Amino acid sequence: MVDKKIIKNVTNIIEGLGQNDNPETISILEDVGTNSKIDAIREMTSRALVKKNMHDSLKVVITNKGKGINDMSTVVAMSTINELLSLDDKSEAMKILEDTVEQHSDEEVRDNARSVKALMALS
Amino acid sequence: MANLSIPSIRERLFNTSKHETSTQRNSNSTNPFAASSFKGNVLTADVFESSNKNDNNKINFTGKLKASALVGSISGIGEKFQNMINSVVAFGNRIKDNVVNGWNKLNNIEISFTPAKDKAVSIYNSIKDTLGTSVTDLVSSGVSVKSVAKMEDMTAARQLMSDSVAAWEAAA
Numbered sequence: 602m603v604d605k606k607i608i609k610n611v612t613n614i615i616e617g618l619g620q621n622d623n624p625e626t627i628s629i630l631e632d633v634g635t636n637s638k639i640d641a642i643r644e645m646t647s648r649a650l651v652k653k654n655m656h657d658s659l660k661v662v663i664t665n666k667g668k669g670i671n672d673m674s675t676v677v678a679m680s681t682i683n684e685l686l687s688l689d690d691k692s693e694a695m696k697i698l699e700d701t702v703e704q705h706s707d708e709e710v711r712d713n714a715r716s717v718k719a720l721m722a723l724s
Numbered sequence: 725m726a727n728l729s730i731p732s733i734r735e736r737l738f739n740t741s742k743h744e745t746s747t748q749r750n751s752n753s754t755n756p757f758a759a760s761s762f763k764g765n766v767l768t769a770d771v772f773e774s775s776n777k778n779d780n781n782k783i784n785f786t787g788k789l790k791a792s793a794l795v796g797s798i799s800g801i802g803e804k805f806q807n808m809i810n811s812v813v814a815f816g817n818r819i820k821d822n823v824v825n826g827w828n829k830l831n832n833i834e835i836s837f838t839p840a841k842d843k844a845v846s847i848y849n850s851i852k853d854t855l856g857t858s859v860t861d862l863v864s865s866g867v868s869v870k871s872v873a874k875m876e877d878m879t880a881a882r883q884l885m886s887d888s889v890a891a892w893e894a895a896a
Contacts, residue, residue: 602895603892603895603896604895606866607888607891607892607895608892609866610866610867610888610891611888611889611891611892613867613868613869613872614867614872614881614884614885614888615885616869616872616873617867617868617869617870617871617872617873617875618872618873618881618885620869620872620873621872621873621874621875621881623875623876623878625878625881626878626881629878629881629882629885630885632882633882633885633886633889634885634889637889637892637893638893638896639889639892639893639896642889642892
């Protein structure tokens with residue numbers, strides 16, 4: 602059983618990094634958060650990256666196999682998609698999704714991007 | 725000015741021979757109130773008080789009415805007085821509670837109060853302990869969203885994130 606204090610700290614750090622304007626926070630979240638073996642940490646990190654709504658942060662959760670919308674865990678993938686759908690300004694996310702559908706080498710990533718793009722177009 | 729006593733009004737209304745004169749009504753009259761008027765009799769005396777009288781605007785209490793109003797006001801005063809007493813009692817109780825709480829607080833302060841020298845030593849020790857702890861130990865004492873959001877040292881931020889994630893993964 603994980604101590605509640607540890608969970609609280611990780612949650613606060615990820616949220617804080619999500620709010621921090623420094624571009625380097627994206628690489629911290631990508632390196633440490635999205636590569637964690639804990640689903641909850643990957644989920645929180647993906648959502649924080651989407652909330653940043655910056656080109657580099659959105660690219661991490663859209664174009665990388667095993668991260669964000671392409672995560673092995675359905676909960677993480679769905680949570681990321683939900684956060685993308687909740688964005689007020691979806692223009693940057695749509696642009697990255699279009700590029701991914703057209704140019705990405707992995708078929709699975711292309712398919713996922715196509716599905717999410719269709720969902721975002723409907724929302 | 726007409727005499728307004730009840731016997732005089734009654735006498736004028738029903739004793740037509742003295743105060744009223746008969747008038748001949750035309751059966752072809754178009755007056756719609758002819759049938760319901762005073763059966764052809766015309767009142768000669770002014771038995772009704774004028775509605776324009778200024779006295780109508782003044783409220784006069786007489787006899788039982790005045791007594792009733794007075795009794796009502798007295799009972800109202802009693803109720804208000806009761807409320808006042810209740811509020812005074814409540815106020816007194818509140819003051820008493822505050823005094824008791826204040827006394828307890830004073831007692832607690834006196835018990836927990838340590839001489840300034842001891843206090844200064846304990847503050848110094850706590851600062852020394854805090855400075856001597858590792859990042860992980862600091863993490864366990866609690867990190868706020870605000871402090872991380874304003875963090876400028878990205879190396880420290882990375883370390884903080886790595887340590888806390890590692891702590892979670894180790895505990896899982």
